[in-house]
Amino acid sequence: MRTAAQPVPEQQQKPQLSSGWDPSSFQLTPAEGFLLSRIDGQTPLEQLRLIGGIPPEEVDRCLERWVTDGIVVFEAPESSGDAGAANPEVSGTTVDVSDGFETGTDLSRDEQQRILEFEASLDRPYYALLGIEASADTRAIKRAYFKLSREFHPDRHFGRNLGSFAPRLETIFMKIVEAYELLSDPATRAEIERSMSQAPPPETPPEPTCDAAGQAAASPEPPVDTKRAALDRLRRHFRIPEEVLAERRFRAKQFHQSAKASAHRGNWKEAGASIRLAIAFDPWDDEYKRSFAEVQARVHQVRATELLTEADASLDAKSQQDAMRMYEEALSYRPCDPEINAKAASLALDLGEFEAAREYADAACNAQPACAEHYRTLGKILRRMGLREKAREALNQSLTIAPGDVETKSEMAALMRTRSVR
C-alpha cells in the first residue's frame, strides 16, 4: 500500500483475514483487536471505517499496515478502480449504462456507450482517469490530457444534436481538466500521492457549529481556489451520515462511563483501554482527551512501579542488565522520577556506564535537590569520570545537605587522596 502506484482501496471493497497468520504474534491494542475482529470478508471498508471503534483514518492506517504484514487481503474491486491504475478503460465488467442511451441524437451508439462508460467511472483516482502510470512525467500527463480532450471536449461534437450528452461531455471534460491540473502541479500531485498511499485525512465533524466550509459570510473570505477545492473533494471521499454519528457518540459516552468506573476501582489500565475506545468513537470530544491524559499518567505510574519491582527482582537474581533495561523502560513512562533515576544511576555506575549514569544522577538531583544521596552518587560518578573539580562540587553539595554522612566523607577523602598522589 505504500507505493503510489496502488490506488486507494475502493470503499465497497471488503477486506478479509488471510489464512494462516498467528494472532498471538502481533502486538495489538485493544482497539486494534476490536477492529480486527470486525474484519470478516463481508463488511466493506466503508462500514469498517464507521464501526471500527477508532477514527476512520486510523482504520485506514491499521488496514494498510496489516495488508503490508500479510494479515489482511483485499478482494479485487467489483467494478471500476482496477488496481492497475494504468488502464484507462473500465476494466473487466462493463458498467451498466443501458439506461443512458438516447435516440434522436447525432451520436452513434458506440459514441454514446463510450461517453456513458467514461462518465460512470469519473470517480477513479486521477491517474486511472487519465490512463497513466503513477510514475508518469509531465509530458506523459500532458499527452494523456490532450488525447482525452480530443475525445471528450464539447467542441468535438459542435453543432450536433447531443441531447443529454451535451452536459455529460462538459462534466467529463471538466473532470479531465481537474485531473490534469492537479497532477501537473508538483505540489498538488505530491498531496494526491500522499493521500493515496496513506488515507484521506480526518474529517471535520459535520456539526453546525463547526461547519466552517460553508460560512463564507457574503463574503469577505475568498472562495477556495480550484486546487484546494479539488483536494477537499478528495478528502470528502467519505461522509459519515448523521445517524451513524449519533450512534457513535452514544457508544463513546458508554465507554467513558465504564472508564470512570474502572478508574474508581483503581484499575487504571482498564480505564485507559475504555477511554481509548471512547475517543475512537467520538474523536471530537475534548473531555475524553483530557480524561485520557489523566488516566494515561496513572497507567504510566502503575507500569513504572511494576517495572521497579521487577528490576529489584532481577537484581536479586544477579541480572544487572535486565534490571537496567527495566529502569530504562520505567523512565520512559516517568522520565523525571527521582527514585527511578537514582536507582538507574547507581546501577549504571556499577556497570561502568558513566555517561548514562551521570545523566540519570543529574536528573535525580534536579528532581529532588534536597536529597544528599543523589549528590553523593553524582559525585562518585564524576570522580570515576576523572572530573575532579565537578566531583568535589557535587560532594560538597551533598555534605552541605547532610554534613555528617560517613560515606560521603570517605568519598571526599578518596577524591583528595588522588590529588595528593599526583
Add this chain to the structure above:
Amino acid sequence: MSRVIGIDLGTTNSCVSIIDGGKPVVIPNTGGYKTSPSMFAISQDGKRLVGHLAKRQAITNAVNTVSSSKRLIGRRFDSPELKRAAEYFPYEIVRGENDDARIVISEKTFTCPEIAGIIVREMKRVAEEYLGEPVSECVITVPAYFNDTQRQCTKDAGRIAGLEVLRIINEPTAAALAYGLGREQEEKIAVYDLGGGTFDISILELGDGVVEVLATAGNTFLGGDDFDRRLAEYILHEFKDAEGVDLSGDLMAMQRIKDAAEKAKCDLSSLNTTEINLPFIANDADGARHLNLEVSRETLEGLVVDIVKGTLKSVEQCVNDAGLSPADVDHVVLVGGQTRMPMVQASVSEFFGQRPHKGVNPDEVVAMGAAIQGSVLASDDRDMLLLDVTPFSLGIATFDGHFAKLIDRNTTVPARKSHIFTTTRDDQSAVKIRVLQGDSNVATDNHLLGEFVLADIPQASKGVPEVEVAFDIDANGIVSVSARDLATGKEQSITVNATGTLSEEEIERIIRDNESYDLPTAGK
C-alpha cells in the same frame, strides 16, 4: 453544406480566409489585396463606402470617415480610453442609450457593432464573390483581452452582417492554430500580437493536434495607431517649430499628416531614414506652405520606446502566469503589422533569447486560424482542437465591496465553479448578486457583467442562510450564473448579457436598415 469563413476583424485592416483543400487560404478582395482597411464612410453624395474606397477618400472627407472603430466597441462613453480616442478621431462620438459610444457621420448615428457589422458584411461579400456561393457561418477573432461586452458586440456585428457567428476566438490563439496546423512536434509557443489598436500576448502549448492556451495577457488600448499618433504629433510639432503654424485644428491637414505618419512608420521598418513630403499643407497670408521633414528610424524609436517596453511587462506577466520562464518557450510567433518594426522584433528577441519564427504572415495568420477553427467546428474532419481559457477572472461583489473570484483568469473552458455565501443582516430576505469580470480586489474596479436578486430567503439570523452561487462558462464562452438558497432550494439564474450591448430589437432594426444599402464594391 456551406463553408465557414474566418474573419480577422482588425482595428486598421480586416482579412477573410477559408479552408480550401484542407489548407487555409486568404481571400483577396476585388482590388487584389488580401486585407481591407477597416474603414467605413459616407461620401459627400451620400454613398456608403467600405474598405479601400473609404480609405481613399478619407483625406478629403475625414469627418465622415470612420476608422479604428474597434477601439470604441463595447466601451462605455465615460471610460477614459474612450475620452482618449475621441480627442484623436476626426469623427463625432456621442453617448448612446446604454451609455455606449456611438458614431455620427453625415448626421446619421451608428452604433459600434453596426460599423463593425458593415465591415464584416464586406468581408462576407469578398468571400462570396470568390467562392461563387453564399456564406452563412463564420468565426470572428477578437483580441484576447477583449471583455465579455466587447465580445458580445462583435458577435452582434456578425449577426448584423447576416452571419451566424459559430465562435469568437482570440487573435493570438487563432494565430497559434494556423501556426500549428500540420506541425507534429510538441512545443510551447509565444504569440506576440501587436496590431493596429490592441496588444496581446499568449503562451500556448501544441501537440497531437491540440492547441492549449496556457496563459494570455495584453492591453486592448495599445497598438500601431499609437505609434502613428506619436509620429504625427512629432511632425506637427516640428512643423510648428519651423513654420510657426499650428495645424492641429485643420482636419484635412491632420488627416494628411496621419496618413503620412503611418506610411513613414512602415517605411522605417526597412529604411533608416524617410522623407515626409506634404506640399500645400497650409495656406495663409504668406502663401502656400509645404511640409518637408526627414525622419530617421532612431527618431521614431525614441518616440515609441516606452510603448514597446510596456508590452514586455505584459509578456512577463503572461510567461509567469503560464508557470514558465522565457527560456521554456520553443518558438515565438509575431502577429500584427506593427511587429514588422525592427525595434519590436529586437525587444521580443531579447526577452525570449531567440529570434522570432519567420514562417507566418503577420497580417494574414489570424484570419487563417479563424478559418481553421470554423472548419473544426463545422465539419466532421476535426484535426485540431483548441483548448481555450477565460481571459479575465469572474466573480461576484461582496457586501464590503470586495471582489470574490470564483473563476480565475486563464481557466480552461468549459468550466464550472461554485461557492457558498451567506447573509450579513438578521432576517435578510434577499441577496443581490452582482457578477463582475476583472482582476482587481475592489469590486468597482472590475467590469460589471450583470446583476440579479435572489429573494424570499426564509427569516434567519445573519450568517445562517446558505446561498450557493455557481458560475458556468460553456465552450462558447457564454457565462451563466445561478444562485440557490440551500435551505429552500429556490434558484435564480441569469445568462450574463453584457451591459452596454444592443438589445434584440435594436439589432433587428439595424439589420433591416442595412438591408436597403447595397454597398459599392471596394478595391480598385
